[in-house]
Amino acid sequence: MIFWRKKKNQKAQDEEANDEKLLHPDNAPDIEPSIDTEDSDLSEDDKHELQKTEHEILEETDEQPTPKHTPAEDMKEAEDLSDHSNEGGWFSKLTKGLTKSSKKIGTGITDIFxxxxxxxxxxxxxxxxxxxxxxxxxxxxxxxxxLRSERFGKDIEPDEVKEYLAQKITDILEPIAKPMPFESVDGPMVILVAGVNGAGKTTTIGKIANWLKKDFGKKVMLAAGDTFRAAAVEQLAVWGERNNCPVIKKDIGADAAAVAYEAYAAAKEQGVDVLMIDTAGRLQNKSNLMEELAKIVRVLKKQDEAIPHATLLVLDATTGQNAHSQVEVFKEMVNVTGLIVTKLDGSAKGGVLVSLADQFDLPVHLLGVGEGINDLRPFKAQDYAKSLLGIE
Known part of the structure; x- marks a missing residue:
């Protein structure tokens, strides 16, 4: 099917022209290099970079340098890759991770009632x-x-209150506890991963890649779309090395949309099952970030109207109610399809997940309760509610 879109103004025409340059570099090599940068500012090297064929792109992918590790980093990597399954089940891990929250609520209930x-x-x-x-x-x-309407004026014990709250919280969370959306599609499934800097996007991508390969036998590719932070690119490269996944990356400051385009082309060529694209999270420069994310999505949809198949927002639980504003901001930028909540093990603000579910009704797919590679797991409403209340 061919989609025709009426161009309402000159800006729309300019965007269309720039996108065509990215899709057909041989015909018009002067792709827009980055946001708010004119074509005339491109150096000859930049123009040459954007004229590369798909074959040349794939050749470069195989030549990504291996990041050098210090002994401390090697020790950290060994810990991250350790299997802690013998140290207790997932419910035990979740309960331990939510200890700060459960103690706060549990002690409070005992004192109140x-x-x-x-x-x-x-x-x-x-x-x-x-x-x-x-x-x-x-x-x-x-x-x-x-609780008032059901039990007001009646006898009630602290443990009864905890059980009541756990059931009510389960009722709120159950409708949004959804598995990761791994669709059967023609070509690679594309997952765009968004979130503010420091929320754990890159680490989350690495852990999901490990999970997909180990548990589902999927062929995974990663794309370093956060081109403004060298640390993010290097970290994703390390995760690619750990998981034996190809990583598509470019120089710092490169056009993130170009990275996404090249990654999708490479993923199709190599028969990849899942392509995960990391993105920037510079909320202090909201307008530029919004345009960058919109451009990534626009360029991807030139290849297939259905992609990205999922856009996941990674939230840091330690931010508490600030997570609400992050959801609102990113929903303005992209079509957020689901949430991943990280760093629950270091927070006394575990209740924020309940209010997020109640307010936004967005699916929650995964929870992170530790730094280990197996500490990112599917979200289960009842387990979470019981752990939050300290009920074993």
Missing amino acids: TKKKLDDETLEELEELLITADLGPSTAGKIVGE
Whole structure:
């Protein structure tokens, strides 16, 4: 099917022209090199880079240098790659990771429920406790309101309150607990990974790649689309080496859309099952980031209207309620299809996942509760709710 789009203004025409240059470098090599940069600013080397054929791109992919490791980095890598499965099951790991949150809520409930009957004062204190645990005012008010209507004036023990809260939280989380969306598509499945700097995007990509290869036998390729941070490119290259995955990368400051385009071409050529594209997360420069992400998506859709098949937003649990603003901002930029929540092991703000589910109704696919390569697991609503309340 051919899609015709009316060009409403000169800006749309310019974008179309620049995209065509990226898709057909042999015909018009002067692809837009980066945001807010004119074609006339391109050096001869840059023009030559953008004129390379798909074969030349693939040749370069095989020649990526292996990052050098210090002894400390080697020790860290060994720990990351360790299998901690004998140290307790996933529920045990999750419960341990949420200890800060569960202690805060559990101790608070024990302190609050010193009376036999449920009264207004106790309910008000419980609502405040849930808000401080980052469930948010709206979600906390809803849960406490339901408890009031069902048990007001009746005898209730602290353990009963915990069980009640765990069930209500499970009810909120169950509809959004979804497995990773691995579709059967014609060609590579493309996953765009977004998030602010420091949220753990690159590490998350590496762990997912390991999981896909080890558990599902998938052929995975990574693309270093965060071209403004050398550390991000190097880190992704290390994960590629660990997982024996090809990594498509370019020089620092290169056009992220060009990286995405070249990666997709290489993924098709090499018969890759899943292509994951890392992206920048510079929220301090929101307008440029928005344009960069939009351009990546636009260029990918030139190849196939269905891609990216998924756009995952990685959130750092330690940011608490700030995660809400991050979801809102990234939803303005791209079509976020699901969430991955990291660093739950270092946070007393585990309740934020409940308020995110209640407010945005976005699928949550994976949780991270440690630095080990096996510490990123599928999200299960009941396990999470019980761990959050400290119920074994």
